[in-house]
Each structure stands twice: as structure tokens, then as C-alpha cells.
Amino acid sequence: MSDGRTQPANAPKIAVRDVHKSFGPKVVLDGIDIDCGVGESLVIIGGSGTGKSVLIKCILGLLHPESGSIRIDGVETVGMRRAARTALMRKFGMLFQGAALFDSLRVWENVAFGLIQGRGMERAGAKRIALEKLASVGLGPEVGELRPAELSGGMQKRVALARAIAAEPEIIFFDEPTTGLDPIMADVINDLIIKCVREVGATAVSITHDMVSARKIGDRIAMLHKGKIVWQGPATEIDDSGNPFVEQFVNGRAEGPIQMEVRAI
Amino acid sequence: MTAFLARVGAAFLGFLAATGRLAGFALMGLAGIFSPPFYPRLILRQIVYMGYYSLPVVGLTAIFTGMVLALQSYTGFSRFNAESAVATVVVLSVTRELGPVIAGLMVAGRVGAAMAAEIGTMRVTDQIDALTTLSTDPYRYLVLPRLLAGLITLPLLVVVADILGVFGGYIVGTVKLGFNPANYLTQTETYLETMDVVSGLVKAGVFGFIVSLMGCYHGYQSRGGAEGVGQATTYAVVSASIMILLSNYLLTAAFFGK
Ligand SMILES: Nc1ncnc2c1ncn2[C@@H]1O[C@H](COP(=O)(O)OP(=O)(O)OP(=O)(O)O)[C@@H](O)[C@H]1O
Ligand SMILES: [Mg+2]
Numbered sequence: 462m463s464d465g466r467t468q469p470a471n472a473p474k475i476a477v478r479d480v481h482k483s484f485g486p487k488v489v490l491d492g493i494d495i496d497c498g499v500g501e502s503l504v505i506i507g508g509s510g511t512g513k514s515v516l517i518k519c520i521l522g523l524l525h526p527e528s529g530s531i532r533i534d535g536v537e538t539v540g541m542r543r544a545a546r547t548a549l550m551r552k553f554g555m556l557f558q559g560a561a562l563f564d565s566l567r568v569w570e571n572v573a574f575g576l577i578q579g580r581g582m583e584r585a586g587a588k589r590i591a592l593e594k595l596a597s598v599g600l601g602p603e604v605g606e607l608r609p610a611e612l613s614g615g616m617q618k619r620v621a622l623a624r625a626i627a628a629e630p631e632i633i634f635f636d637e638p639t640t641g642l643d644p645i646m647a648d649v650i651n652d653l654i655i656k657c658v659r660e661v662g663a664t665a666v667s668i669t670h671d672m673v674s675a676r677k678i679g680d681r682i683a684m685l686h687k688g689k690i691v692w693q694g695p696a697t698e699i700d701d702s703g704n705p706f707v708e709q710f711v712n713g714r715a716e717g718p719i720q721m722e723v724r725a726i
Numbered sequence: 727m728t729a730f731l732a733r734v735g736a737a738f739l740g741f742l743a744a745t746g747r748l749a750g751f752a753l754m755g756l757a758g759i760f761s762p763p764f765y766p767r768l769i770l771r772q773i774v775y776m777g778y779y780s781l782p783v784v785g786l787t788a789i790f791t792g793m794v795l796a797l798q799s800y801t802g803f804s805r806f807n808a809e810s811a812v813a814t815v816v817v818l819s820v821t822r823e824l825g826p827v828i829a830g831l832m833v834a835g836r837v838g839a840a841m842a843a844e845i846g847t848m849r850v851t852d853q854i855d856a857l858t859t860l861s862t863d864p865y866r867y868l869v870l871p872r873l874l875a876g877l878i879t880l881p882l883l884v885v886v887a888d889i890l891g892v893f894g895g896y897i898v899g900t901v902k903l904g905f906n907p908a909n910y911l912t913q914t915e916t917y918l919e920t921m922d923v924v925s926g927l928v929k930a931g932v933f934g935f936i937v938s939l940m941g942c943y944h945g946y947q948s949r950g951g952a953e954g955v956g957q958a959t960t961y962a963v964v965s966a967s968i969m970i971l972l973s974n975y976l977l978t979a980a981f982f983g984k
Contacts, residue, residue, distance in 0.1 A: 523855045547861060555859040561852035565844075578763075579861030624860075 472535055474499045474632060474664045475520060480529030482512070482519055489515050490526065491688030497681075502658045502665040504679035504696070506672075506710060508719060511685045513668045514558055517634045520666070521553060522546050533632070551579065554630035558637050558668075560621040562609035568620050569595065569605035575628040594623040599649060615642045622650065626657055633657060635667040639674045651677045672711055675699070684710065686719060751943050755869035765871055772875030776837050776934075777882055783836060784829045788887035791824050792816055792894025800903050812903070813913035816895035821918070821926045822982075825887040827974055829880060830933030834966040838941040841872060842962035845945025846955035854946070869946070872938040880934025881927040888926065925981040932977065933970045940966040 473496040482490040489512040497503040505513050518524040520531055522538055531538050533549060541549070554575075562571050572591035576582040582590075592602050598619035609617055618641055625633055635654060639647035651674050657663045658678075669675050675682055676696055683693035684707050692704040699711060709717030758764075799815040845868060848854050857864045892914060899905040941962045948958035 518855070521855075521859060523858060543863075547863060550859055550861045553859055555856070557852045557856060559852055561856040563848075563853055563856070574862070575860035578867070581763075628860075 472499075473497060473532075474501070474534060475666070476530075476532040476535075477516075477520065478530040478532075480516075480519060480526045480531060482515055482524060482526045488688055490519065493529070493685075493688070493690060495683055495690055495693065497664055497666055500658065500662050500664055502654070502667070502678055502680045504675045504682045505666065505668050505685055506670070506675055506682060507685035508710070508721070509670075512688060513685055514636055516685065517555075517636060517666060517668065521555060521634065522549070551628075552631045554625040554628065554633040554663075556618075556621050556625040556633075556635045556638055558640075560609075560614075560617040562617055562621060562624070564609050566609075567605065568600075568607050568609060568612070571609065571620060572605075572624045572627050574624065580628060590627060591623070594627050595620070597653060598623045599646065615646065618642065619646075619650070622653070626653075629661055630663065632664045632666070635665065635669075637668055637670065639669065639671050647671065647674060648677075650674075654678045672699075748939070748943060751869075751946070752873075752939055754865050755873050755939075755942065758863065758866035758870045759874075763866065765867060768867070768871040769874050772871050773879050776833065776875050776938075777879040780829075780833050780836055780879075780883060781886065783832050784883050784887050785890050787828050787832055788820070788825060788890040789894035791828055792820055792891035792896075793898045795819055795824070795891075796895040796898040796903065800899075809903075810913060812899060812905070813895065813910045814917045816899075817892050817914045817918050818922055820891035820895070821888050821922045823926075823974070823978070825884045825891055826880075826926045826929040826933055827970065829883045829887045829930060830937065830970045830974075831967055833876075833880060833883065833934065834937045834940075834963055834970065838937040838962045838966045839959045841938065841941030842945040842948070842958045843955055845942055846948035846958040849946060849948050850951055850954060869942045872942055873935060876934035876936075876938030877931050878934070880930040880937070884926055884930035888923065921981070925977070928981075929974060929977050932973055936969045936973065937966045940969065 475495075475497040477493055477495045480490050480493040481488075493516060495503075505516065507513050515524060519526045520533075522541065526539060529539065533552065536549075538546070538549065562568075563574065566574070569588055569591040570577075572594055573582075573584070573587035576587040576590060577584060588605075592605055595602070595605055600616065600619060600623070604612070604616070604620075609620065612620065618638070622635070622638060625635070633654075638650050638654060642650060654665060654667065655678055658665050665678070667675075667678060669678075676699065679696040681693060682696050682699050683690050684704070685691070686706050691706045692702055694702060699707065702708065702711075705718045709719050715721065795816045796812055799812050800809060803809050803811050803815075845854075848868070854864045854868070857867060896907075896910055896914075899910045900907045944958040944962040944965070945955075948954040
């Protein structure tokens, strides 16, 4: 955890206020307000295409919202200069939905990338850490020598996870960490995420469709629908939220307030 | 009429905006020259990739160009009994124009396309965003090494192209057209000035920069999966080729124009 924090301990690590983001005429985020406390694990759920990935890319500064405020450790990041942004990135780790491994580099070099390029660590030390992180996601040292293209989708996801946590960042974003994994490996990953939060003290924001995983890793759950947060609360209350959107989503029913735009064939 | 003017105006504004974006991109890429981190190994790798692997293509086209030049200028000049100018025409055309232009176009097709495809794929699979989240500036890591490699490598390739182009002319001149080898070489040297070669090398540097810039820019801007990457590749080659020919004229005018 960062030593140089100046604001009171109860200030949120991430504070998102009234964030709007559209692509052309398509409004994706329509006034998002959400907080995430220090050392908290926040899970974001919501239908496919509701803008969950867009929201965390806005928080990371990879996409720029049209309006609103995003504060990290109390510092406004919307409209931040590039140099300050690069410095801020050291606090972040991100697991991309599509893994986004560098296919010109070997697996261990991918995992060690942030340590070597981002932090200037020497290669031998970085490789040792990379192999440790690979082991923690259930991949042996022989996998470290392969290229990403030689791995299965689930293995790529785990490598991407190892890369996201390799530099032990303060804030980690997981975009669908368990999608594409078998139930047993999914639970191993859940435990790993919990370990990052509980033991290392990281703040975590995860996106998932997997309600088992959401209940297990989340301290708090927020639901995104039509560009707004329609419900948020402690993970323990997800089953009696009293919110029709959440109930429909959690129980996976086609009937309810959330209308899927499909036509019968 | 006003509708027509409006359309011309809109097209012109669009052109200005695109030029501005491109210039901004080039500046962002070059900004990293002045402060660390530098990536010398990446620059070296790009130089090897651009230069060494382009040697066969550039070499072959240069030889054949020199050969054709000798043949054509001979048939042309023999009508004025000016056959002795063949060697001079070959060496001036190759060093001033054909060496740099042909090397530039070949490298645009071979390297510019590959650059756009590689960076475009990295864009659409979020690898560029991943670089950013790993505290690595993609402009420094991806764009700058390629821009520098283009700037450095193409002049080196053009030195080779110049030599092989003259050699091609020499072969045709001596073997097929019956010139005396020693005379041909003397003819080659006599009218060649330093400026002819230097102007060609400066052009080469500019063309190399253009190839890398267009490859990186179109790759960086690509959107929408495999189709977007394919489009980026095409744009990179077409725009680099056009810009090479255009800037070639401007540079020639600047060097030799009255
Ligand atoms: N770069 C982009 N350009 C244009 N539209 C985009 C872009 N990125 C996302 N969108 C749009 O924004 C909407 C939200 O996308 P997003 O990826 O955030 O969905 P999601 O909630 O993560 O869905 P999923 O659960 O399927 O991953 C989608 O409708 C998508 O079409
Ligand atoms: Mg998503």
C-alpha cells in the first residue's frame, strides 16, 4: 500500500462522479457515480455490452470521458497530462478481457514486462518473479518459454492475470478473470484475487458474469444497466437486493425489466 | 453552386485535419528522442529488420534498373551519336533519382505494410493499451524506434542500390553494348559530383521516415478487427508511395531547381 498518501484513510481510493462517455451517437456511460475504498474489492456486473469494460478503461485513462470526474487517491485524473498519467499508471494493474498478451514476446517476458520496462528491474530478477507469478496461476516454468500463440485461451487469461499482478500494483482491474476457465481453475483464480486484496492489501475492481465468482471475491457489488449504476451494495445482500434488475440478472431470467434486443427466429 | 463549394470546403478542412493529426502523431513519436527511457535494442532490431532483410529486393530492383537504363539511353542516344553519355546518364539517374525512389517504394511495400499490420494488430487486440498500463509509453516503445530506423536504414540501403545500379549499367554497357570497361568507369566518374550522391541519401532519409511514419500512423489508427488492420496496411503502402513521389519532386526542386 502507498506510504505517501496524504488524504484521510477513509477517502475512497477511486471516486467516479457523473462520468459520461459516448461513441458517436451511442451513449455508453450516462452519469456513473461509484466509489471504491482502500483495500476494497468491488465487483461490477451487468449485461453484455452495457459498458463495463468502457468504465474501467475510463478509470485507467485509456478512454477519455466527455464529462465527469475520476479521482484516484483524491487526485483528479480526467484531463491529466501525459507525464503525470504515466506516473499514475504505476499504481495500476489491468487484466484485459481479451488477455492482450504481446505476441512477439515469450510468456515470461510478458509477465515481467512491467518490471523490466516500466520499473527498470534487471532481467534475471524479473524472470524469477515472473516464474513465481506464473506458478501462482498454475503454470509451470516450461510455459514461460512459450509464445502466447501456443497457449489455450484459458492459459492466456491466466498469463494475463499473472502479468497484471506481477508488479504488485495498488489497484488491480480484472476484466472477466474467470471467463473461459473450468470451474476448478476459476476457483483457484478467485482465491488468487482474494489473496491479492487481503494479503497484499490491493484495491480490486473486477468485472464478471460469473455470480459464484462475484459473491466470492466481492466485498461490494454494483450493477450497470443502460449507462447507469442501478444498484450497489454489500456482496452479502445481492440475493435480497429488492432490485428487479439485480434479481433478474442474478437468477438469469429472460423475462424482467432488462430487455434483450433479440428477435425470435 | 454553394453546395459544391461547401463540399470542396469540407474536403479541404478534412484534409487539413488529417494533416494536423499526422503532424501531431509525428511530433508525439519524436518527442521521446530527448529524454529517457531509450530503447537502443529495439532501434537496432528495426534497423536489421528494415535494412538487412530488404537487401535482396532493393538490390535486385537496383541492378535491373541500371541495366534497363543503360539499354534505353543507348538506343536513345545512338540517334544523336551521343553513346558516350550512357555511363553518365546511368550514374546520375541512379544516384539522384532512381536509387532512392525505388528503394523507398520497395521498402514501403515490404516494411511499411508489415509495420501497419503489426501495430494495427496490437491496437485491435488491446496490446497498445496493455503497454500503457505497464507504464510504457507506446510512442517511445513502438513508434520512435521505427521512425529512427527508417531515417537511418534507407540511406544505407540506397548506398547499396547506387552501387548495384551502376554495376547493372556497367554489365550491360560492357557486355552487351561493347563499351570499353575502363572507359565506361572513367565516364561514370567524370561527371559525378558529391552533391548527386548526397542529395540522393538525404532523399532516402526522408523516404525512410515517411515509410515508417505511415506504417505506424495507419497501424495506430486502425479500428475494428482484421478488416481494419487490412485497410491500415493498404493505406500505409498507398499513402507512403504517394508521399515519396511527391516529396521526391519537392526535394529535387529544392536541391537542383533554379
Ligand atoms: N472503441 C469503441 N468504439 C465504438 N464503440 C465502442 C468502443 N468500445 C466499446 N464500444 C461500445 O460500447 C458498448 C459497451 O462496450 P463494453 O466493451 O464496455 O461492454 P461490456 O459491458 O464490457 O460487455 P461484455 O460483458 O460483453 O464485455 C458496446 O455497445 C460497444 O459497442
Ligand atoms: Mg467487457
